[in-house]
Amino acid sequence: MTTSTATPAQGPATGTLMAGKRGLIMGVANDRSIAWGIAKAVAAQGAELAFTYMGDALAKRVKPLAEQLGVPHVLPCDVTDEASMDAVFASLKEQWGTLDFVVHAIGFSDKNELDGLYLNTSRSNFALTMDVSCYSFTAIAQRAVPMMTNGGSLLTLSYYGAERVMPHYNVMGVAKAALEASVRYLAADLGPQNIRVNAISAGPIKTLAASGIGDFRAILKWNELNAPLKRNVTIGEVGNSALYLLSDLGSGVTGEVHHVDSGYHTVGMLAVDSAAETSALLQSLVKSEG
Numbered sequence: 124m125t126t127s128t129a130t131p132a133q134g135p136a137t138g139t140l141m142a143g144k145r146g147l148i149m150g151v152a153n154d155r156s157i158a159w160g161i162a163k164a165v166a167a168q169g170a171e172l173a174f175t176y177m178g179d180a181l182a183k184r185v186k187p188l189a190e191q192l193g194v195p196h197v198l199p200c201d202v203t204d205e206a207s208m209d210a211v212f213a214s215l216k217e218q219w220g221t222l223d224f225v226v227h228a229i230g231f232s233d234k235n236e237l238d239g240l241y242l243n244t245s246r247s248n249f250a251l252t253m254d255v256s257c258y259s260f261t262a263i264a265q266r267a268v269p270m271m272t273n274g275g276s277l278l279t280l281s282y283y284g285a286e287r288v289m290p291h292y293n294v295m296g297v298a299k300a301a302l303e304a305s306v307r308y309l310a311a312d313l314g315p316q317n318i319r320v321n322a323i324s325a326g327p328i329k330t331l332a333a334s335g336i337g338d339f340r341a342i343l344k345w346n347e348l349n350a351p352l353k354r355n356v357t358i359g360e361v362g363n364s365a366l367y368l369l370s371d372l373g374s375g376v377t378g379e380v381h382h383v384d385s386g387y388h389t390v391g392m393l394a395v396d397s398a399a400e401t402s403a404l405l406q407s408l409v410k411s412e413g
């Protein structure tokens with residue numbers, strides 16, 4: 124193996140950890156997407172990939188990215204549409220026959236409800252958020268598992284708002300909590316087939332999906348000030364942790380929610396050395412609420 128010690132800033136480490144493995148990456152929207160960070164990390168280790176994208180508008184962005192990594196299969200998929208998911212797996216079955224891993228980096232909620240109080244969540248947006256952000260992982264697993272004849276690895280993305288109240292995360296927090304529970308149930312169901320199921324709980328990262336969350340910039344700053352590493356994480360770092368869970372390095376790990384968040388989830392109190400800046404940030408949040 125020829126793994127280098129490159130940091131995410133220098134690009135992913137190259138090597139052969141994923142050689143011979145075929146995987147589907149769902150959720151690349153652009154080059155800021157967490158799914159893109161994961162795709163780069165596993166491609167640099169020899170994985171053969173397929174991408175899905177949602178809607179014609181994103182095809183223009185996703186196809187050139189796929190070309191960069193030499194990904195030949197780029198398929199449309201809307202996870203609220205059963206036929207669209209069936210078509211993706213029928214196509215992969217025809218092209219590849221078997222599948223080794225799937226990355227589910229998909230979430231959605233009406234941004235009007237990612238602001239203000241959770242109390243005001245509508246029935247329709249509750250159902251849509253749960254469908255896209257939680258149930259779809261199970262729906263994808265149902266289709267992927269029959270192709271994972273040599274075992275496999277399923278990976279989804281969560282956020283700390285599943286465990287603790289984060290301002291404005293609202294119904295997404297409820298959906299992520301359910302998603303994390305489904306990781307554990309799927310892990311139990313699929314363990315006997317040597318199919319592992321895990322989640323990465325990523326720290327806040329400026330992406331298209333994140334831009335819909337109220338006061339997201341303040342959340343980014345708050346994490347930077349108060350996380351043990353005193354900075355936010357990159358999609359490259361999430362990609363490297365995903366590589367561990369998707370490759371045989373993670374062969375003993377399933378049902379896990381692995382935090383890649385500069386350690387923020389371990390902190391019980393604000394950082395004393397950033398108290399002044401954190402307090403100024405709080406003041407600005409109070410003003411924006413007012």
Ligand SMILES: NC(=O)c1ccc[n+]([C@@H]2O[C@H](COP(=O)([O-])OP(=O)(O)OC[C@H]3O[C@@H](n4cnc5c(N)ncnc54)[C@H](O)[C@@H]3O)[C@@H](O)[C@H]2O)c1
Pocket residue numbers: 149150151152153155156157158176177181200201202203227228229230231255280281282283324325326327328329330331332333
């Ligand atoms: N950015 C963050 O701070 C952060 C932190 C933790 C977890 N996450 C999670 O990471 C995952 C990826 O999000 P991201 O931040 O990279 O943003 P992103 O906008 O780049 O990716 C979200 C993806 O979901 C796709 N999507 C939405 N509705 C869909 C549908 N009906 N069918 C198929 N695809 C659909 C979008 O097309 C997009 O590709 C999400 O689950 C998100 O909740 C993000």
